[in-house]
Amino acid sequence: MSAGAKREERWLAPAMFLPAVFYILALVGVPLVLAVLYAFSDARIGGSGFHLVGLENFRSILQSPGFRKAIRNSIVFTLSAQVIVIVCSNILATALEEPFRGRGLVRFLILLPWVAPVSLGTIGWKWILDSIYSVITWVLVALHVYKPYSAPMWLGEPNLAMASVVLVHCWRLIPFSTVIMLAGRSAIPKEIPEAAAIDGAGFWRTLFQIKIPMMTPILSVAVLFGIIFTFTDMTVVYILTAGGPFDSTQTLPSLAFATGIAGSDLAAGAAISLFLVPVLIAVAYLMLRVAHRSEVA
């Protein structure tokens, strides 16, 4: 390499990546700092002043029952969805692993919930779970489980509404998790399970003692992304129930929106959304460990 080319390289690298870095700093880094500042202030939409008020926002939201409910819901939704998603996507990935006729079409249909816009898929569920014209209600009435007009309103009763939100999250995440699992399985050398089978290991033993341990890194990637997608999501809740009935399905993000944007109290909204941060940091840390471990191996 000539001296001129060497000199070019010294300034070329920063010139090529700094614009992107600045863009991200300006639109992710700066708002992140602002979010923290707002949380300690009295900022409101339309309000003129901006004063730091210390922990005042945190004190008042920690005392509000709505906030405690939202934290509980966020945790319940996230954890229950992950458990269901991991079980279902493992079953589904097993069924999709070997090639068969029509696999491409089956894969497309299974992937639809993930690849279609989430707000539109959720609207589809809102129609399926409609208070009067729900197809689920019709089927249950036809099967004589309920008398006509006496079936529950799926989105109108707190427990059923919570179950519906979890259901839609699972519906959305199972395809994503399944393709990640498939990628993980295809990376396991075929000889290992085959050798185990020759040595007399059955289906379950091969699954639990060989396939699942070898898939732990990929399993954790699926779970970590799943946690992020569920815990920080507000689209599903906002469209399906708007946090109702009686705030029973409110989550941290949807409460932050209801308080900070719809309710004009920017400071309290920012303070609520900051409670997402510990989970995000934990996930980022675990993600780095997974990446690091597979780099070393």
Add this chain to the structure above:
Amino acid sequence: MERGGLHRFGARALHVSVLGFFVVALGFPFFWMLIAAFKQNIDLYTVENNPFLFNLPPTFEHIRFLFVETRFMRWLGNTALVGFLVVAITLVLAVPAAYALARLAGRWGERLGIAIFLTYLIPPTLLFIPLSRVVALLGLQDSIFSVVLVYPSMTIPFSIWLLMGFFKSIPKELEDAAMVDGLTRFGAFFRMVVPISVSGILTVVIFSFTLVTQEFVYALTFISPERNQMIGVGIPIYLVRGDVYYWGSLMAACLIASLPIAVVYNLFLDRFIAGFTVGSVK
């Protein structure tokens, strides 16, 4: 022998029923959209009618209503324009950055790459409140340019990550040879590396465009006038009109907007997944 055949038949039946169950469970909402989109209102809103059958002849009225009497077309146009601009900004910033981090910056290029990827984990629901003020200060409130400005902050990190992996797989000798032939490093990048990276760049284009069509929180927060909506917010929020029944055209809109996006995303899915797995699959 008999027993083995029976066993194989049982395994096959299990296989088919597992797949059948998931296809129905996951695909059903879209099938249900299709049914509702072509049903007459009287049929849709008669509780006693079997909802799986067309009790009255199918109708195109919902489709006509959607295209003629709502702003659906306008929203499609807005989304396409925003998508185009976001893709352009993403490419201009992410392609050179990914190359520099993959090739020129050595060991800490990798670390910076991981740091940039981690910003992808920061969700809109954490940033939308301060960003709503930033957008208002810049005078972009209620304009589609608010999301044109903000969306690249979501598309660039993941795109850099995808492209870094892509550029690393290109043999270094390619640029070395080009530079021996008198091209500068940037010239070698622009004339040799970019043209053979078309498929990686196309992946980034599809990823960025579909993200624009799927985003909800920022569009809902920044834009209120009905005519400036993106499809992801316009359909669920503005096609709902009080006490008037709207499900037919709403379902038609969801289906028409979802399917093309789903088909294209599906084609590129395996490459996005390679990005998501963060090197935990070799």
